[in-house]
Amino acid sequence: MTRGPDGSAGPVAGPSGADGRPAWEVLDDFERFSQVDDVFNRASWDPEVATDEARRFFASYREPLRSWRNASGFGQRDYAIRNAAWQVVDVFAEMHDADDLRDGFLSPLTQLRDGPEERFDLGTPEEAAATVKQVARTFGADLVGLCAHDERWVYTERYARRADEGRPVGLPEGMTSVVVVGQAMDRDLVDTVPSALSGAATGLGYSKDALVLLATAQWLRNLGYRAVPSLNDTALAIPLAIAAGLGEYGRHGMVITSEYGPRVRFGKIFTDAPVAHDRPVEFGVTRFCESCRRCTNACPPGAIPSGGPVAVKLNRSSIGGVRKWSVDGEKCFSYWAQIANDCMICMRVCPYNKDFSRLRHRIGRRLAGTRLRGLMLWLEGRIGYGKRLRPRDWWAGRDSRPT
Numbered sequence: 001m002t003r004g005p006d007g008s009a010g011p012v013a014g015p016s017g018a019d020g021r022p023a024w025e026v027l028d029d030f031e032r033f034s035q036v037d038d039v040f041n042r043a044s045w046d047p048e049v050a051t052d053e054a055r056r057f058f059a060s061y062r063e064p065l066r067s068w069r070n071a072s073g074f075g076q077r078d079y080a081i082r083n084a085a086w087q088v089v090d091v092f093a094e095m096h097d098a099d100d101l102r103d104g105f106l107s108p109l110t111q112l113r114d115g116p117e118e119r120f121d122l123g124t125p126e127e128a129a130a131t132v133k134q135v136a137r138t139f140g141a142d143l144v145g146l147c148a149h150d151e152r153w154v155y156t157e158r159y160a161r162r163a164d165e166g167r168p169v170g171l172p173e174g175m176t177s178v179v180v181v182g183q184a185m186d187r188d189l190v191d192t193v194p195s196a197l198s199g200a201a202t203g204l205g206y207s208k209d210a211l212v213l214l215a216t217a218q219w220l221r222n223l224g225y226r227a228v229p230s231l232n233d234t235a236l237a238i239p240l241a242i243a244a245g246l247g248e249y250g251r252h253g254m255v256i257t258s259e260y261g262p263r264v265r266f267g268k269i270f271t272d273a274p275v276a277h278d279r280p281v282e283f284g285v286t287r288f289c290e291s292c293r294r295c296t297n298a299c300p301p302g303a304i305p306s307g308g309p310v311a312v313k314l315n316r317s318s319i320g321g322v323r324k325w326s327v328d329g330e331k332c333f334s335y336w337a338q339i340a341n342d343c344m345i346c347m348r349v350c351p352y353n354k355d356f357s358r359l360r361h362r363i364g365r366r367l368a369g370t371r372l373r374g375l376m377l378w379l380e381g382r383i384g385y386g387k388r389l390r391p392r393d394w395w396a397g398r399d400s401r402p403t
């Protein structure tokens with residue numbers, strides 16, 4: 001396992017599988033990733049991805065569809081609520097379009113005010129970390145973790161869509177830490193997937209994230225520190241969320257948190273505030289995923305692997321030199337384009353997609369991290385968790401899912 005180029009960052013993932021190796025392991029042939037190769041950006045420039053369906057997918061977020069699918073969850077009211085949930089983050093994303101910036105997606109969120117020269121003393125690194133978490137939670141963060149800044153996860157270049165070219169990311173030198181924040185996604189909405197209705201959970205997660213990131217970063221700036229708020233832009237969020245102790249890496253390529261399972265959207269703030277860092281957590285996810293294949297079996301385009309973690313670059317949208325469960329982004333996005341909505345079927349069926357305010361699910365989570373994980377998996381199937389909440393039932397306020 002390698003260390004970051006600045007030597008400051010250790011292993012990303014502490015949790016390990018049956019072979020003692022972590023589910024996310026950086027190898028010596030690691031290559032940093034360019035945002036130009038992100039599959040969403042390839043939908044702008046790569047004929048292999050830029051299909052008519054992909055164009056229809058993006059257009060469906062910006063303009064009313066002329067017709068809706070004759071399927072529950074894909075009607076006018078479903079697209080209407082989805083696009084309304086994206087409104088806040090859309091405003092930021094389109095604010096600097098003329099400058100070929102896309103705040104929160106292809107460039108950091110823009111801050112309007114500089115801070116003072118003099119820095120406020122936040123106390124010891126541990127005290128500073130506790131204060132940062134308190135403030136982020138006050139602004140609405142559901143989860144907050146801190147990790148060392150690690151150049152490995154910063155994109156080699158950002159994508160400028162209008163110019164159709166890669167440009168420097170522009171992250172200032174001297175960042176030492178990353179504040180990783182997570183927003184829980186609405187479980188009822190997620191469980192209606194596949195549907196346009198479910199996309200409201202994604203839009204809401206991003207919109208809420210934008211508020212927390214902007215406000216927390218501005219607070220740090222008001223104290224004299226540098227802070228760059230970032231959603232999907234600038235760097236990969238998953239390894240940072242793992243390093244910040246917010247969860248473990250799952251077979252479906254998402255971070256599984258102990259609080260909300262995989263139903264979390266992450267954002268991050270790069271800063272030079274002197275804060276203590278969290279450590280990766282382990283509550284048995286890696287071992288559980290080795291036994292479970294629910295996401296693999298449920299994925300319509302077969303994008304999720306069934307074997308163990310491997311170092312494989314599936315296509316140019318995969319990161320090279322990382323041994324992990326690799327989801328095929330091309331197959332995944334082609335399905336999103338087909339249904340004109342983001343798909344979260346793997347999130348819905350994941351046994352960690354539960355309401356952990358209930359005691360029985362907290363007990364189940366504990367058992368999933370023990371040798372009784374096979375029993376847990378069997379019980380999951382018997383009880384019927386992971387079933388779809390029918391969109392028409394969501395609209396009617398009905399719910400027939402097992403609790």
Ligand code: SF4
Pocket residue numbers: 252298299300301302303304327331332333335336343344345346347
């Ligand atoms: S989001 Fe849907 S298509 Fe993509 S990996 Fe998950 S189940 Fe498969």
Ligand code: SF4
Pocket residue numbers: 250251252253288289290292293294295296346349350351352
């Ligand atoms: S569905 Fe099962 S295998 Fe897939 S991420 Fe969740 S626990 Fe792991």
